[in-house]
Amino acid sequence: MPVHVLIAINVSKWFLKAVNKIRRSYLWKGRKEANGGCCLVAWDKVQRPLDLGGLGIPDLQVMGWALQIRWLWLRKTDTNKPWIGFDIPVHPNAVAMFEIAMQSLVGNGNNTFFWKDR
Template sequence: MNKIRKGYLWKGRKEVNGGCCLVAWDKVQQPLDLGGLGIPDLQVMGWALQIRWLWLRKTDSNKPWFGLDIPVHANAVAMFEIAMQSVVGNGNNSFFWKDRWFNGSSVADIAPLVVAAVPNQIRNSRLVLEALTDLSWTQNIQGGLSLVGLYELFQLADIISELVLTETDDTHVWRLDASG
């Protein structure tokens, strides 16, 4: 796709041969105020749309496509996980092992060795409410833990013991925007 865009920009044709580009494509894609032409990078724009879709899937269950498992690029998922923070109310819409639900941190930030011992399927589906019910999160851990892993486990247990769920719904905040 970029090849077609370059050809049209430089020669007005679908295809061009080497040596026709007058300026490096990275420079062309920069915003106008940085000296570029403001032509967006389609790959980055695609990731941005996927991040938007992840945000709407998390915050708006009334969308007709809610619940569909649409594949999303790993870069978009990583950016979303960095940018989104959950404020836990009843724990029904925040993932225990994956979301940043404890003071802006995820369980992986607090106890990475413990999270590594949890199967991916459980890590991607266990809600905070489910995990805290009868401390069932401890049953998700499979295999042995090292001494450091055990330390992380006890540290995580102390943090979780102080958590109290409320009857309000979970809310989600976009950390990259001052208004959330």
């Protein structure tokens, strides 16, 4: 459920901390709450991909940015969708990553913004 929320809104740090606390507790104890010495590995290491020694549990903040970048991509490339006109708030980091990664060809100029696109 938090994944769908991450697409539509910029969640605050306290929300991410609360969800991560529940995820950590479930992983280490199988309950909603776990205290101190139950955690065997640092949460940053647990969130690493499998090939880097982690458990592959996604970082919700980074995943939210990735989903928002996807939203920006669809808004830019597929303008026929009925939800294109929705004003979804996008985190500034997601906008910066999108602008760095995006490259436009001028073509007929319909989908290229002269002052914003590379």
